[in-house]
Amino acid sequence: MSNPRQIFEDNIRPAELLLQIYRLLDADDQILTEGEMVGALRLLVHATREEDLMVVTNELFLGLVRERAQMARSTLRRATLAHLLRQSIVMACTALDTFLPALLRANLPIIIRAVGRDFIPTNDPTVVDYFKDLTFTLDETLRLIKDASAADYISTRILSLTNFKYLSTRKGVAVVGRLHGLEKPWEQIVTHLGMNAERREIMDTLDRTVTRRNDIVHRADRPQDNPDGEPQAITFAAAKQSVDTIRHICLALDELVVERIKAYAAQVEANAAHG
Numbered sequence: 001m002s003n004p005r006q007i008f009e010d011n012i013r014p015a016e017l018l019l020q021i022y023r024l025l026d027a028d029d030q031i032l033t034e035g036e037m038v039g040a041l042r043l044l045v046h047a048t049r050e051e052d053l054m055v056v057t058n059e060l061f062l063g064l065v066r067e068r069a070q071m072a073r074s075t076l077r078r079a080t081l082a083h084l085l086r087q088s089i090v091m092a093c094t095a096l097d098t099f100l101p102a103l104l105r106a107n108l109p110i111i112i113r114a115v116g117r118d119f120i121p122t123n124d125p126t127v128v129d130y131f132k133d134l135t136f137t138l139d140e141t142l143r144l145i146k147d148a149s150a151a152d153y154i155s156t157r158i159l160s161l162t163n164f165k166y167l168s169t170r171k172g173v174a175v176v177g178r179l180h181g182l183e184k185p186w187e188q189i190v191t192h193l194g195m196n197a198e199r200r201e202i203m204d205t206l207d208r209t210v211t212r213r214n215d216i217v218h219r220a221d222r223p224q225d226n227p228d229g230e231p232q233a234i235t236f237a238a239a240k241q242s243v244d245t246i247r248h249i250c251l252a253l254d255e256l257v258v259e260r261i262k263a264y265a266a267q268v269e270a271n272a273a274h275g
Contacts, residue, residue, distance in 0.1 A: 004103045004254060007099060007102045008250050011098050011099070012091070012095040012243070012250070015089070015091035018088040018091065019085070019236070019239060019240055021084055022236060022239075023061075024058075024060055025063075025084075026058060027058050030057050031076055032054070033053065033073075041064050052067040053065070054071070085234050085238075085239035087216075088239050088243055089209060089213050092213075093209065095250070096168045100162075101159060103253070104155070104159060104179065107180060108154075108179065109151040110268060111179065111181070111261075113268045114264040115181075121178050126175060131158075169206070170207055173185060174186060176253070177256070180256075180257045181260045182257075186202075189253060193248055202245060205241065209245065212232075
C-alpha cells in the first residue's frame with residue numbers, strides 16, 4: 001500500500017504538469033502562421049504549401065501545430081489556456097483531499113495504541129467541534145472493552161466521518177495535526193517552512209485556494225455571490241502560488257508527522273514489552 005507521501009506526490013504531480021503545459025503553450029501574440037520560421041519548418045516536415053501551420057514559440061518552447069490537428073488559433077490564446085490553470089487548482093486540492101485522510105488511515109491505529117483514550121485532545125475546541133457528530137452505541141462501546149482490534153475499529157469510524165466532513169481547510173489541517181500529537185500544528189508547519197510570522201498568510205492562501213476550487217467545480221469559476229456573472233480572472237502566478245502552497249503545507253506536515261510516528265511506534269513497543 002502506498003504511503004501518504006507517495007499518495008500526495010501522485011496527486012499533486014498532475015497539478016504541476018498542468019502549470020508546466022500552460023507555460024509551454026503560452027505564446028499568445030507569438031503564434032506564427034507565416035514567415036521564415038514557418039517556411040523552414042514546412043520544409044522540415046514536408047508539408048505542402050496549401051497546409052495551414054501554426055508555430056508556437058516562446059522562451060521555453062518551439063512547437064508546430066499541423067492542420068490535421070484541427071486546432072483553431074483561439075485554442076492557444078491565454079483566455080482559453082486559463083482553463084489549464086483552473087484545473088491545476090482543482091488537482092492541487094484533490095491532492096490535499098487525499099493526503100490528509102491517508103495520514104489518518106496510516107497512523108491512527110499506531111497513535112491510539114500508543115496513547116489510548118488521550119489520542120483526541122479534548123481541550124482543543126477545533127478538534128472537539130470536528131468530532132461532535134462522532135458517537136458510539138452502547139453495543140459498540142461494550143465490544144471495544146479489551147478488544148485487541150479496538151484501535152483499528154476506532155480509526156475506521158473516524159475515517160468514515162472524514163468522508164462526510166471536510167478536512168481540506170485550515171481547521172482540517174489543524175485537526176489532522178493535533179491527532180498526530182502536534183501541539184500547535186500551524187505554528188509548527190510555518191516554523192518548519194522557515195516562514196516565522198507568516199502563518200496567517202499561508203492559512204488564508206489555503207482557504208482562498210479551496211474556495212476557488214469550489215467556484216471552478218460548481219460554478220465554472222464564477223464566485224458564489226455572483227453565479228451568473230463572468231468567470232473570475234486567473235493568472236499563472238496566482239495558480240502557481242496556490243499549487244505551491246498546498247505542496248509546502250503537505251510536505252511540512254508529512255515531515256513533522258513522520259517524526260511523531262517514530263516516537264509513537266517506539267511507545268507501542270515499550271507498552272507491549274511491559275505487558
